[in-house]
Amino acid sequence: MMQTDTTAPGVQTWETIGEDLARRENDRRDVMREMRFDTIAVHGIYDAQAALANQGSINEPLFLSPAQHFVESDQMECALAYRMPSWTYTRIANPTVHYLEETLALLETYGSEVRASACGTASGMAAVFMATEPFLSMDDSLPPPNIVASAKCYGGTFMLFSERYGRERGVEIRWVCDPLDPDEWASKVDPGTRFVYGEMPSNPALAVFDIPVIAELAHAAGVPLIVDPTVATPALLRPLAMGADVVVHSLSKSMAGSGLAIGGALIARHDIPSRIGADGLHADFATHVKLLPFRDHGPAMSPFNALMTLADVRTVRSRIDAWSRGAMTVASFLETHPRVETVRYPGLASFPGYGIARRDLWLADGDERGNPVNRYGPLLSFDVRGGDQAARAVFDRLELILRATDLGRIKSVATIPAISTHQQQGEAGRELGGVPSNQIRLSIGGEDPTDLIADLERALA
Numbered sequence: 487m488m489q490t491d492t493t494a495p496g497v498q499t500w501e502t503i504g505e506d507l508a509r510r511e512n513d514r515r516d517v518m519r520e521m522r523f524d525t526i527a528v529h530g531i532y533d534a535q536a537a538l539a540n541q542g543s544i545n546e547p548l549f550l551s552p553a554q555h556f557v558e559s560d561q562m563e564c565a566l567a568y569r570m571p572s573w574t575y576t577r578i579a580n581p582t583v584h585y586l587e588e589t590l591a592l593l594e595t596y597g598s599e600v601r602a603s604a605c606g607t608a609s610g611m612a613a614v615f616m617a618t619e620p621f622l623s624m625d626d627s628l629p630p631p632n633i634v635a636s637a638k639c640y641g642g643t644f645m646l647f648s649e650r651y652g653r654e655r656g657v658e659i660r661w662v663c664d665p666l667d668p669d670e671w672a673s674k675v676d677p678g679t680r681f682v683y684g685e686m687p688s689n690p691a692l693a694v695f696d697i698p699v700i701a702e703l704a705h706a707a708g709v710p711l712i713v714d715p716t717v718a719t720p721a722l723l724r725p726l727a728m729g730a731d732v733v734v735h736s737l738s739k740s741m742a743g744s745g746l747a748i749g750g751a752l753i754a755r756h757d758i759p760s761r762i763g764a765d766g767l768h769a770d771f772a773t774h775v776k777l778l779p780f781r782d783h784g785p786a787m788s789p790f791n792a793l794m795t796l797a798d799v800r801t802v803r804s805r806i807d808a809w810s811r812g813a814m815t816v817a818s819f820l821e822t823h824p825r826v827e828t829v830r831y832p833g834l835a836s837f838p839g840y841g842i843a844r845r846d847l848w849l850a851d852g853d854e855r856g857n858p859v860n861r862y863g864p865l866l867s868f869d870v871r872g873g874d875q876a877a878r879a880v881f882d883r884l885e886l887i888l889r890a891t892d893l894g895r896i897k898s899v900a901t902i903p904a905i906s907t908h909q910q911q912g913e914a915g916r917e918l919g920g921v922p923s924n925q926i927r928l929s930i931g932g933e934d935p936t937d938l939i940a941d942l943e944r945a946l947a
């Protein structure tokens with residue numbers, strides 16, 4: 487997956503060349519692990535030497551070619567046996583996607599001793615699928631499979647679990663209705679459980695849960711905890727350092743905040759617990775997924791989208807800082823508005839999970855003086871007094887804030903989850919997930935909060 491020297495190998499075998507390449511890349515990771523968050527986000531592992539190997543390009547080159555040319559048959563054989571770093575074919579690996587994966591693995595383990603690998607995917611849902619499906623394979627020595635998941639999750643995830651895994655494949659889905667209650671999680675985990683899953687903060691309820699406590703509970707049962715921290719980004723929350731085993735991201739959101747790409751990623755620590763799967767699955771789950779199930783299912787990320795994402799990831803910390811401050815200002819405004827029934831924002835003292843949010847959501851490397859500061863992300867939701875028609879009327883009067891099923895954008899966007907992202911799970915599913923029909927979800931972007939508040943004030947009047 488790295489630049490290979492295309493001159494003849496001389497006396498060295500391709501395997502030895504491969505070992506050198508792998509060692510150099512590992513050295514590069516070690517160098518970057520010592521750097522600060524923004525430096526990692528800006529450079530990843532693409533250093534001056536990599537630039538010179540790419541005609542001096544200061545940015546990671548875009549490899550749109552589906553396939554790699556090999557010097558000779560020996561190299562081809564070695565590469566296709568996964569015995570040397572190479573990329574071979576974009577469905578499995580691609581140099582541009584690889585640079586993004588390495589950056590993500592570094593950011594998700596920032597400030598910790600955890601070692602992780604990443605696998606870029608075509609979308610966030612492809613990441614959720616690839617991070618969960620390998621744990622559901624048949625094993626007659628185990629009881630019938632179940633999964634334990636927070637019901638406060640993204641609509642697509644809810645449908646994947648309940649329809650694809652539950653209804654179509656007979657996996658029992660045990661929804662946790664109150665993710666703040668560790669006893670509810672504990673009561674649902676048993677010898678049939680294959681993994682435990684939660685979103686933090688969740689979309690759109692902003693629900694939080696105690697990652698270290700739930701990780702311990704999962705590990706005691708010998709199963710992995712999988713966390714979707716899309717709404718927080720690694721700039722605010724790095725679950726792997728808190729005990730989670732696998733992280734899934736929709737990179738389509740804040741990570742690619744300009745809104746020019748769709749993509750996802752799964753990032754997994756090395757040596758994860760699991761009741762099923764080959765040794766490779768435990769040792770390096772992300773690489774196992776990439777080389778085997780991902781290769782066969784085909785949800786590869788487009789290199790073009792990887793490049794668009796890389797360009798935005800460089801600024802993720804400063805953007806999330808600014809958007810979070812804007813969201814806090816807007817949430818505080820909405821909380822005092824008479825037409826607003828409830829505001830859900832992890833930064834409000836009135837928020838049910840405020841204690842955990844304040845404990846866990848910190849801006850990486852703190853403020854400009856390096857002082858630790860809480861930041862709570864760009865997403866909030868609020869319920870409009872007067873029911874769903876009143877909520878629609880407010881929503882339809884927005885002029886600056888755009889109406890879209892989208893979040894984590896440089897442009898502020900709003901949606902009504904009950905008629906969009908969470909429509910297909912139905913009334914009962916929304917009840918479980920805490921998605922009332924008069925709820926507006928708001929994602930705050932880079933505009934001046936004064937103008938956003940003026941827009942909301944006009945719409946609510």
Ligand SMILES: *Cc1c(COP(=O)(O)O)cnc(C)c1O
Pocket residue numbers: 609610611612614640642643685688689714716717735736737738739748749750
């Ligand atoms: C949007 C979203 C997803 C799905 O991501 P796509 O890139 O749209 O497939 C998963 N989880 C969360 C929390 C999301 O907001």
